[in-house]
Amino acid sequence: MSKNLWGIDPIPFVGTDDVREGLGFHYYQADRQVAGKSMKDWLRFAVAYWHSFDQRLVDPFGDGTAQRPYDAITDPMELALAKVDYAFDFYQTLGAPFFCFHDRDIAPEGDTLRESNANLDRVVDRIEQRQHETGMKLLWNTSNLFNSPRFLKGAATSPSAKVFAYAAGQLKHSLEIAKRLGAENYVFWGGREGYENLWNTDLKRERDHQARFFHMAVDYAHEIGLDAQFLIEPKPKEPTTHQYDFDAATAMEFLRAYDLDKDFKLNLEGNHANLAGHTFQHEVRSARIAGMLGSLDANQGDKLIGWDIDEFPSDLYETTAVMWEVLAAGGIGPRGGLNFDAKPRRSSFTAEDLFRAHIVGMDAYAAGLMVAAKMHEDGFIEGILKDRYASFDAGFGAEVDRGAGTLASLEAEVLDTPAQELVNSLGSDHLESLKATINNYMIKALAE
Ligand code: XUL
Ligand code: CO
Numbered sequence: 001m002s003k004n005l006w007g008i009d010p011i012p013f014v015g016t017d018d019v020r021e022g023l024g025f026h027y028y029q030a031d032r033q034v035a036g037k038s039m040k041d042w043l044r045f046a047v048a049y050w051h052s053f054d055q056r057l058v059d060p061f062g063d064g065t066a067q068r069p070y071d072a073i074t075d076p077m078e079l080a081l082a083k084v085d086y087a088f089d090f091y092q093t094l095g096a097p098f099f100c101f102h103d104r105d106i107a108p109e110g111d112t113l114r115e116s117n118a119n120l121d122r123v124v125d126r127i128e129q130r131q132h133e134t135g136m137k138l139l140w141n142t143s144n145l146f147n148s149p150r151f152l153k154g155a156a157t158s159p160s161a162k163v164f165a166y167a168a169g170q171l172k173h174s175l176e177i178a179k180r181l182g183a184e185n186y187v188f189w190g191g192r193e194g195y196e197n198l199w200n201t202d203l204k205r206e207r208d209h210q211a212r213f214f215h216m217a218v219d220y221a222h223e224i225g226l227d228a229q230f231l232i233e234p235k236p237k238e239p240t241t242h243q244y245d246f247d248a249a250t251a252m253e254f255l256r257a258y259d260l261d262k263d264f265k266l267n268l269e270g271n272h273a274n275l276a277g278h279t280f281q282h283e284v285r286s287a288r289i290a291g292m293l294g295s296l297d298a299n300q301g302d303k304l305i306g307w308d309i310d311e312f313p314s315d316l317y318e319t320t321a322v323m324w325e326v327l328a329a330g331g332i333g334p335r336g337g338l339n340f341d342a343k344p345r346r347s348s349f350t351a352e353d354l355f356r357a358h359i360v361g362m363d364a365y366a367a368g369l370m371v372a373a374k375m376h377e378d379g380f381i382e383g384i385l386k387d388r389y390a391s392f393d394a395g396f397g398a399e400v401d402r403g404a405g406t407l408a409s410l411e412a413e414v415l416d417t418p419a420q421e422l423v424n425s426l427g428s429d430h431l432e433s434l435k436a437t438i439n440n441y442m443i444k445a446l447a448e
Contacts, residue, residue: 004089006069006351011094011359016446022356027446028366030095035327035373042326043365044337046098046139047091050105051310051343052354053083058346060307065349076108080123088130094358098139100187100339103174104147113166117173124177131181138183139337140231140267140295143167143174146191146239156213157193157206157244164209171217179226184335185295186226187267188214189233194240210244211258218263229335231267231294234283236276238308247276248286255292265294265333269341270318271308274301281321288329295336296322298361312342312361316442319368320375327369327376338365367446374445375438384434391425 004010014024030040056064070086073079084106091099106127107119130136145155145167153159155167178186193210195201217230232255234245245251248266255261266287270280280300287293300313313319326332344357375381391397396413399405414422 004093005086006089006093006355008093008352008355010092011355023352023359025359025366026363027370028359028362034369035376037331039366039369040097042323042331042369043362044098044139044332045096045362045365046100046337046339047087047094047096047358048339048341049087049099049101051341052090052358053087054105055343057343057349059309062346065346067349068351077119077122080107080119081126084123084126084130088134088136090354091136092134094355094362096358096362097135098137098184098337098339100138100140100142100341102142102144103170103177104144109148113169113173116170120173120177124180128181138178138181139339140185140187140228141174141178141181141183142187142189143170144191145170146189151192154192154194154206154240156190156210164213168213168216171213172220175217175220175226176224178228179224183226183228184333184337185231185267186217186221186228187231187233187295188217189235189267190243190245192240193245194237194243196241198242207244207254207258211254211260214258214260214264218260229294229333230264231336232264233267233269233272233297234276235269235272235308238275247273247278248283248292252287252290252292261292265292265336267295267297267336267339268293269297270299270313270322271301271310272297275308279321280318281325284322284325288325293325293329293332293336295333296326296338297341298322298338298365299340299342310342312340312344312357313364314360316364316367316371317438319364320371320438320442321368323365323368324372324375324381327372371442371445375441380437380441388429 008023012024013029014021014026016026019026028039030038032039034042055066057066058064070079070082073082087099103120107123110116110119145151150163150166151158156164158164175186190210221228232245232251234247234251235243236246237243244254248268251266252261255264268283268287273280273283284293284296298313300311300315300318302309302311332338340358340361342357342361344353348357392401396405396410399409
């Protein structure tokens, strides 16, 4: 393939000889085998339409700075159709096999739902055609139920039945699109499903409505034969003060309470985890151990900024931790992937920066995969965990795990144990050494 619409050559693998090359992969090699699978299959990278092709690189205090090759096109429909071609050229030049979008990312909104649907269908025709030509797959699509003023008090949790109905209608068409384009997953991010003030909010009724909305989605998917995995994407706040799908634990509790846990899994995002006071690894672990790991929005937050900055992932420590969890789960999903819900900084405004930023994210996750695979191969963390809980493998500890111990039987074991013996039974965690060993794994695995 020669230079594409963006004027960029297909991104090559350059290895680590020239560590400063910004338009080449240093670690990501699609077909390289790691822990029994290709990197491509472990990582299943997806490009996010909204950030890459719509986002103007605004922040809460500043206008957009983005320069894109289609900026001169002014007619909204012509622009929407042109962007599809730019998007597909971008995916192919980069070498990412999946993409994701919201309905309103890809086509202009009309005055009525009928008009909006007609606009969407024209663009979806083009997307479908480009998918056939290129083999690109849709990791997930979703409905934008948060931007329009009609959703200012929520969509599925709006106090207006009319707005609820509109959201339901909009969702219906998005599910039809998911079916048409062969989506692997369908995501629900409750952007405005929450509240600004609890005094004027019927919390119970809003949660009930949100659950009804999800049940209707499940029913309609069955009706039309859509087999995409449904995913909830937790986020604790922003834009609302409090969002109902606060974090992985809250979302899973909600799904279980409303009998939806068999139909949904979670789409977890790094920056959202941080806003909830968690690490990304914590959220992935929580979902993994519950069998609810669906897919990942691979971005990162910033320690010093309080809002969702959707930065491209570059922190190897975090990507190692996340990929350690993914390896422990045997994969993301199986239908999930790593979607770059991320945008370049305002100061990285050129079209080329869009490639550079994705390369950084893909390399950071490929490197994280390599390090995590080495740690698993050695059973490093597994060994630490085995030793730490060894007292539950035999004797009265094992009885607890079997469900056989009682308060009385356990009391008899420790009634006369001196205080110091209890402390000594714990042993030291050598936590500093543990962290140093992870650093050593990172340096060594990436040098090989
Ligand atoms: C917003 C966010 C969304 C979802 C999809 O913070 O993450 O882009 O991923 O609606
Ligand atoms: Co997201």
